[in-house]
Amino acid sequence: MRYITQLADLGRGDLAVAGGKGANLGELTRAGLPVPPGFVLTTAAYRAYVAASGIGDEIVAAASDGRADDVRALFTAPVPDEIAAELRAARTELGPAVAVRSSATAEDLDDASFAGQQDTFLDVRGDDALLIAVRDCWASLWTSRAVAYRVRRGIDPEEVALAVVVQEMVDADAAGVMFTANPTTGARDEIVLAAAWGLGEAVVSGAVTTDDLVVEKGTGRVRSRSTADKAVRTVATGRGTEDRPVPAEQRSRPVLDDAEATALAALGTRIEEWFGAPQDVEWARADGAFAIVQSRPITALPEPAAPPPTDWSVPDRSSFYVRASIVEQLPDPLTPLFAELVDGSVTRSLQAVFGELLGRSDVVGEGDVALPTVNGYAYYRYSRRGMARLTLASLPAFRALLRRGRQSLRARWQERAHPQYVEAVERASARPVEGLTDAELLDGAAELLDAGTTYYTAVQTIIPLAVSSESVFTRFYERLVRRPGGPPAATFLLGFDSAPIRAERSLYDLATWTRTRPALVAALSAASTASTVAAIEADGPPAGVDAATWQEWCDRFQQHLAVHGHTVYNLDIAVAVPADDPAPLLGTLRFYLDGGGADPTRRQRQAAQRREEATTAVAARLDPVRRAAFRRLLRWAQSAAPLREDALADVGLAWPQLRRMLRELGARLVAAGVVERPDDVFWLHRAEILADPPVPRSDVVAQRRAVWRGQRQVTPPQVLPLGSWWEKAFARWLPASSGEQTGAVLRGIGASVGQVTATARVLGGPADFGRLRPGDVLVASITTPAWTSLFAMASAVVTDVGGPLSHSSIVAREYGIPAVLGTNVATRRIPDGARVRVDGDAGTVTLLDEDGSG
Incomplete structure (x- = not known):
């Protein structure tokens, strides 16, 4: 046959022919695992259909413009006769009902699962229904979610194709998913099972409630189980599927007993060992036997973590x-x-x-x-x-x-x-x-x-x-000098040079120089951070950039690192500094190349001008005694203001x-x-x-x-022992609030004025810098001078630790963005990607999704 290949003849190397799902099922069949019999209608059939229909150029044009609905509407022509004939012939080798599943070439990959992006059709009966299901699978390559997912992954629409897996339908009385490593904790010694009555598609889509079990890998011992009240199940009807109520006697009954969970986990262990990596497996049970209907790598598995500590006792309670x-x-x-x-x-x-x-x-x-x-x-x-x-x-x-x-x-x-x-x-x-x-x-x-x-x-x-x-x-100015509507005290302390500002200026100047060389801008903008770092280390120019230009750019970048690359993100020596790993700086550099951010020299000059104008205006209206005190105290504060940042930077x-x-x-x-x-x-x-x-x-x-x-994963108490008089006596002097904060409003110290509503981006360290997008609220445990490059992109700053004179406060004021510091819990209470309102005047952060204001 020209367009059809049996599952037993496929393996993991056949991605281009069978798509991710088909290649993996073929591999499982070769391994002797219980895979329902079936075949794959290869990607050649999809390409033949697109060519015969004459819709190829229209597909690429609409997909490139993000018009996914327009693409799907193109799939109206009947399946070509040659392909239809092969399908009918292969179909006779299977039972009366089949499952028809999409299998894209960009699916079930080691680094991108694309789970649920294309369509599946169950309980398909008859040749006509099979042909319609196949065409609908082809069209589902272009769903809005699939197109958006591929755009985020940088996959060219001209390069993708779709195969179709056709298997004998498993009329399952129970089904579910199995992770051969714990997807929540990352524990590699645990297998996690989700099980429900009926067919498995509703489990995968999250439409039904599941029993959840954790099984110890190797021994098969059930470590924990949670049995749900399972009100609905998906069943085959002879003309498709539908949801029906679960019989009363089954609703609270476990779907899997311990012996079945152990047997299923053993299959999972075999699958993981065969593929050599943790797997996300879909399974079904019929007549007491298990079938494996899909397996893909777990692409977002966290690193293993021990249980968070809860005991904060100390060796010496008298200390x-x-x-x-x-x-x-x-x-x-x-x-x-x-x-x-x-x-x-x-x-x-x-x-x-x-x-x-x-x-x-x-x-x-x-x-x-x-x-x-x-x-x-x-x-x-x-x-x-x-x-x-x-x-x-x-x-x-x-x-x-x-x-x-x-x-x-x-x-x-x-x-x-x-x-x-x-x-x-x-x-x-x-x-x-x-x-x-x-x-x-x-x-x-x-x-x-x-x-x-x-x-x-x-x-x-x-x-x-x-x-x-x-x-x-500040106290003198606010109590004895400032008038209603007058500038805040911080105005008189801004616009001075400091090490973080010089580092920002150095990076901005590099971007300014780079922007005069379009080929270099194009190369740096298109390349991934990892490939740019590799090019720097290999001392070889990217494609399209001449060697001399690249060498000069590298020399300038290395000079920046030589002067500013020792600033620490975290004093722990295990955390790389920019001189070791310049990747976090490249995101800010690209931001500048795209025209983002203000010229730091101009911003500093404007701040200095506002400072001098405010100083002149205030001094002119004061009586001689207050004027003398104002000038003397201001000189003292201005002489000391840059010292902290300069000292900390080194x-x-x-x-x-x-x-x-x-x-x-x-x-x-x-x-x-x-x-x-x-x-x-x-x-x-x-x-x-x-x-x-x-x-x-x-x-x-x-x-x-x-x-x-x-x-x-925990927030350490600011003072120990807990409940001691030490804790009560020193709480007010600490750089963060004590204890947990509940509710939608988090309170801290308003360290830079203003209000902003935007998306929160919770960053754990330099490895996360690339996730910050222009306009995001920067949420971090602390910031040090090495974090300054992010302030150009952030719309506000929120930290666990810090006060009015911390780095976060000083730099936020220089950039004119709100800052709320010392919340103690921001990085753990604010979900990454949540909408928040940062009020630097009131010192509050409101989680809009929780208070209903979003």
Whole structure:
């Protein structure tokens, strides 16, 4: 036969002939699994029909314009005689009723399932009905949902075709779906079953309620089951299907008993092993036997996660545990190696800074302060003795704020702390990592981390200067100067240069230069982020770009990374910085290439002009006493305003070299068979890394990653122990609200004024940056200077952690977008893609779908 191939003659390599569904069913048939007999009307038949009907050009034109309904209307001609004759002949080998299923070439793929995009017809009887069902399957290649799905995946409409699977109908008394890995938790050791009475199409479409079971892979033990009240079932009628009430005695009865669930799970395990990847399987049961009617890869399977922790007890209830200061830059659970290295490093840095400021080495004693983890999250732990010592030392330390000249905190940061940090990084970077032993690499990484935490502690002494100067000026202005309708206090502190603004300007200037080279713009806009990064690393130009232009662009981009690529998204050394992975920057660069965003130089100049005009106007109307106080306090606040951002931007100076050293260790561990990927080194402890002889630890890494993912699903309390007087006494000083927030309105700190209603985009880190679209509300746990590139696209900012002087607040005001910070729960309470109203004046975020305002 020319157009028909039996399922037994097909396999996974026949995608172009049989489509995804047909190829997979052929593979299952070859594997000896219980697949109903049938055949595939190949894609050649579809192409022959389109050619005979003369509708090919019209299909492509309408599909390219998004007119899917117009495409389907083209499929009116009868099936050509030659194809119809083959169908009638092949049909005689099957039972009286058949199932007719669409099988597109862009379907059931490893990276895109396209599930439910095309049509299926059950209980098809007679040749005429079969021919109509086949033609309708062909037309369903062009449903609105199928066309939109392919557009999102970048699939050319001229390249797709559709085969049709025809199988003997299984008159099922029960059916459902089976996932050979848990699609919710990602657990690979669990098989999840959904079962209902009747045929399976209603289960797949979600039209009926199902029993849900979780079966332990390997043993077949049923770990859990939920039996539904199943009111409706889909049945064959002899002329199609219809929904009918489930008999009363069956409604609450389990569809599958434990033995059947075990048997079905065993089939799922065989299927997964045959395909070599977790599968989404459709099954049916008739006369006590199971049939497999479809299998496709699970394309959106989350990584395995352990159960989220619920116990927040601490080892020492007499100590005070708080998430503040450096912990604000650690929003996620810590990776094991970083947790091991940073604890002692932070303690040593505190000892050093108090020793320098007060000339005493006994302020922070052994055991007074530490940075342990609770459920993976970092907390400052202060013993009672340590808290008492720090409290007594706070007044003399506060006096350091008043020092001037070479003894001031600003001079200490600029002339000592920063140069010492730069020198430490340069010294470490001068040693080729390839020539260092494993122990030297670990020791060198620890020394660099010590240099980083020491610098961060120095930065923390700058922050009170910025906080106090802005707070005093704001209070004076709002109470004694501002008139109704006057500019907010923040107006007088905007338009100054800072490291994040310089980084933004550098990227914008690169985009401006690029826009003068159309071929380069076209190449960067068309290419995926991954392919652009690969081209940068391979030092080879994309198609259509000459080598000289590409080299100059790469040189300019690398220069940007050399100056700004050390900014951290998260202080945990397991998180890549832009110098390691520039992919997150490319989304913003494309945004600029498309004409998005404001020129940062112009925006800064306009802000400075508004600032100066407002300053002149206010000073002119004040009496001499208030004018003098206004000018003096304003000079103080303006001199300190950019310091915080400049200081914080360089915290990660050591991170590129630190990560280079540790990833060299990781590469050696891969070569020794200890782990699978270089980045797995961050999930080991020092003793495990240096073990001699090496011990394979891939299973340990996988287990720790799963625990980390479970921990990341919870919101850590700001203060521990829970319910202690510590929690009540310090709650108001913390960078996020305490406890959960329920209801449609989340409250935080209004840190930048204005109101915006838009789509929320919840970003967990740099890997998610590409999901932000212009006009989205940026929702994140925190933002650091490395997040600044996203502010050009965002319409508002919402964070879990932060206050009026955090990075999010300062940059949001520079960009003129609303910000609500310190909600504690935004990333967990706001669904990604939800419509929200951000009110920076009131400090609220309203989930419009929940309050009925959407």
